Amino acid sequence: MQQEFKQSIDRALHNANLTGALGKFSEAYKVNRAKAYEGIDFEALRTTIAGLKSYAASHLDELSDLFQKNAEAKGAKVFRTNDPAKVREYILKVAQANNVKSVVKSKSMATEEIHLNPFLEKAGIEVNETDLGEWIIQLAGQTPSHMVMPAIHMTKEEVADIFSKEVDERLSSDIPRLVKVARNEMRPKFLRADMGISGGNIAVAETGSITLVTNEGNARMVTSLPKIHIAVVGIEKLVAKFSDIGPILKALPRSATAQLLTSYVSIISGPTPNSDGSMKELHIILMDNHRSEMAADPLFKEAMQCIRCASCLNVCPIFRLVGGHVFGKVYTGGIGTILTAWHDELKSSEDIQGLCIQCGACKDVCPGKIDIPGLIMEIRRRLVKEQGLPLVHKSIYAVVNNRRVFHGMLRAASVAAKPFAKGTKFIRHLPMFLADLTDGRSLPAIAAKPFRDVFKTIQQPKGLQEKAVFYAGCLIDFAYPEMGVALVKILNKAGIEVLFPDGQTCCGAPARYNGAYEVAANNAVDNIQALLAEQANYVISACPTCTVALDHEFIATFESLGQRKWLPQARELAAKTIDFSTLVKKLVDEGRLTLKEGRQLGKITYHDSCHLKRTLHADQPPRELLQKAGYELAEMFECDICCGMGGSYSLKLPEISAPILQRKLKNIKDTGAPVVAMDCPGCVMQIRGGMDQDGAPVQVRHTVELIADQLEG
Template sequence: MKKEFKDSVSKAVHNATLTTALGKFSEAYKVNRAKAYEGIDFEALRQNIADRKAFAASHIDLLAASFKIKAEALGAKVFLADSPDKVKEYILKVARDNNVKSVVKSKSMASEEIHLNDFLIKNGMSVKETDLGEWIIQLAGQKPSHMVMPAIHMTKEEVAELFGKEVHERLTTDIPRLVEVARKELRSKFLEADMGITGGNLAVAETGSIVLVTNEGNARMVTTLPKIHIALVGIEKFVEKFEDIVPILTALPRSATAQLLTSYCSIITGPVENTDGSMKQLHIILMDNRRTEMSHDVKFKQAMQCIRCGSCLNVCPIFRLVGGHVFGSVYTGGIGTILTAWFEALQNSEDIQGLCIQCGNCKEVCPGKLDIPDMILEIRRRLVVDKGQSLTQKAIFSVVNNRKLFHSMLRAASITGKPFTSGGFIRHLPFFLSELTEGRSLPAIAAEPFRDRFKKIKQPKLKEKAAFYAGCLIDFAYPEMGESLIKILNKAGIEVIFPQDQTCCGAPARYNGAYEVAGNNAVDNITALLKEDVKYVVSACPTCTVALEHEFIATLESLGRTDWIPQAKKLAEKTVDFSTLVKKLVDEGRLSFRQGQKLGSFTYHDSCHLRRTLKVFEQPRELLQKAGYQLTEMFECDMCCGMGGSYSIKLPEISAPILQRKLANIKNTGASIVAMDCPGCVMQIGGGLHQDGAPIKVKHTLELLVDQVEGK
């Protein structure tokens, strides 16, 4: 990452005003959004939206032609523009033909995308934003930090200062007074304006209508008072039928600001008369700017389903720490990374794509069913294809994927790390490695890895067999977890085998865009894990489980290695995470719990891959409570701990405060144990609590169950 980018991240993270404001909003949003969706089947609603928007994206040319016919029949003028320059040329011509001197605008991300304001001002026009948030950032000379709430990053003190300079008056932070100032200043601009420019939330092909959704009513003033109205609409806003707007208008306010309804919904179908009896000029510009190309791309066409609600920003643990300006462009957050890569250039997303920690929060709440994390991985893949792997990446992956060399180095590290090890943790590292132990201790490399210990474990010969996929952390840092898993499965009558040829699951390579490396990892593991006929392939690491169950197939498909797909699917069918398998064995009566035990209080941290991809969250809680532990849920139990694999190494300035927030939530429960099903989270949270000195045990679920379950 470029130094300037890293500096902007550091500056944002250390801006207490910014992080506090965004943190409070994020907390309130989650609660209010849940209330707003009460009584609504969100999954059914968003599937409805996704289906309608996907249809529109697949029939853009047809819908554009239909829209143009209907709108022009009503008296509008429709212009299809394939580039930002053509949009600006068209608007400038309309302005000059009508001697336009002053322009008022309602909120339009499409106009921000093409930097329309600067262009019109350079050509001699006065341009005034009338959305309150947009007017604030216009006065501040900034870009929007959020698609829906462009000035969310600013305090009322900063706004009061800006407004005071505009009206030459010293203003207090009294919000009603600030709103009064804005109303007074903007009202005259509406009345004086020669032209009004809006965006469009939806464009209905069936009727030639533009739908505008606002909370302040300014769009109605912009569209009615000036004699010329220009609507600039990206072609991703198309829907086929008028009835298609209903599910979108149901989801948009609830997802954007957790409101049941927006204050104003304007549907413009053809021009109307001006106050002097003349007909208003209505110009509708349908802007492409690579959107058609996006709709034809097999990976990115789903981005056309976005309804621009901004919910992906509202739940993003990274956005609430750094805000929108770190993303450096008009569109921010996860969806902004994708749009920047398309509307500007792939290389413009090179730094900002690294902000994504792959927690999956955005995917879970998106009303258009966009898989934003997967699209960001595709951006990383294309960047690697375009530029190649960095020298650092090549060096790391060449070691990790040379199994003998990698294992030898880890064994050596267990010896060289001893001077820095105490109580199973490395608290401080010397020299340039010191950053790795800022805010958390690291687990010591095991003196004897699990793969060596396994050879010494005596198991009964049992008919049913399961292959254990350990992953790197259990193998080399937490071998005792592997031993506990074997004991539990043995009690259920399952013999565990450990294929020695298993290697890295490929997640580090895949998440860094090195799909060729990840593909080789997939093939090596498929070969190793299917060598023997087993009923289950069990993993106690959700990241690894997701790799085996989902990502091997996806990676091999993307590489065109179709000959391995049948074997990858066979492996996926056998793969199961630890808690799901144990819950199944308990339900079948093959495992039971010791009765009458009271084992103390615990709180549970949901690891991102387990909860969001594997949809596993009830099983571990139920198992632990049946074992005799008392559950106290923590606040934001399903929020990322900041580990993110190599993320905590690449962006420790972001990872560390996310971890500190998680530690505070754990300590606030008063629980003596925090449980989780991910060794990566154990490493992050355990290391954080070790440096913190808090007397809270950090345990993988299997470690808490091993002595509490019994066989038949």
């Protein structure tokens, strides 16, 4: 399975049409989405949506009963089941009872989920998708690659080839002509259809209504022309009140396709007359398929807030590279990983959950306010709990959980790596099976003397009134000790004594992000004991990943494991923790630090670390500090898109990490700035290593070094 998964990634990465189509869309989407939300308080809107969807998830039985009562009072027939097989059987039974030979369908992910089309076709019923994208992939014999735009992975030339075979005529890739061909092909299918099948975007319990949101007129034809209409609706689409439709309709088109509003909104409340005067048969299937189990889970209940806009796919740097088919199931991207784990089984997400780089871009744009990266982390935790850790991971974490052994091995690595560094600060080539690790980027050589040793030689001024504990993290401690030296210099200038407890060790992020929460908890305990041993005003870190661990994840890890003993100390540590740039900006504003203002240091660009921007929300302090120091800030294109590092991600999936890095390097170089700054040593490692192999004359610096160079006095 793992080999097949890797092969699917390789095929996607080498499909120029795929990466080109997705790349162009994602660039345009970000700009257009921002315009679509102009004048709208997105946070307030998504808080409203999250609230009404969360309420519905907590009252599924009650709302299902009310929906059924009100829909049936209007003449609809409502069927409720948790079994996908019974959904298929119900539809076939209705079809056979009415001698249905031909079915037209509008776009429905719920019917994709239960593989309805092949089931009906096997029974001798003709099934025709009428959504343009769905029809394209039906003709191509594929599954949707996107929840809203199922054929987004295909170019117009590929579509022209598919249509040419269907109509037996050589067609050009002229889009209006292709659309005309589609219309001509669809029209007779609508007219001869005996049954129409749709999904439903919203199901309103108060009125027994279903709401369909489309950009093509096909859904209205599907629901009005045939004498029978069956709507297959997942129970996550339930809302309590008719007024709940408004906020969802406001967000759905803006988030899905960056439109101000959708072309067609159809609200169906009971059956309507057919053209011959008879009444249409309206069947509404409320499908569970483990949704109620998801709603009952205290963590995954949040996923029921999804409105199926797929904005998480639109901003995902991984989806942009590999597309949806790599995910292997019906639902794709981050939310698709979560849905696969529940609608199918946890094991089905074993490979695809590893695609998530944890950059958090999806969380920022989700109109349902779902913490998609957090839920994927929980999937990893449950997989580890169910299957155990691989032997190699057990060996690594056994070392990491023993600080003395871990640090001893890092010191030994400094000596062992010397033949590969050859007098430089980089390891540019590694032998045999390790070669992939230096494909596209160089690695930093382990420092000859770690920061913990260097720190003992630093002479700090006497009589400093405040104290700050410095948490260095592994990279600053063992690869970039000069960053730690710069931090001590800055804080000393502000009258703060820096303390460095030797007992500090790995923050546990690598273990946590691989689902090994017990290992991460042991790291957390070691660090809590070390960092709180001394009385200090602050605990400061110059690594956003480590800051997030200290400020958020120690608490979350203990809570996930039910380990309450260390929670008070974890909260005490979190209250003192602050990232480097936020603290230094505060000190500058208070007049305790003075930068050499008035100097013109030239152009600089800035790369946003994912954790600094999206979790700590501290992307502005470093920019303000650099400008105060005299740099002219030239913002790069996609400054806040992940660099591809992702901690151990660049080691596990270097084939995905590398092209993300190459895109970042290009965006940096395009600014013409000779220096790029960032606040994460992991990003420094990734981007500096990339620039080394690229050969571009661009300095890659941590903000702490640049600010230390520009202190007054």
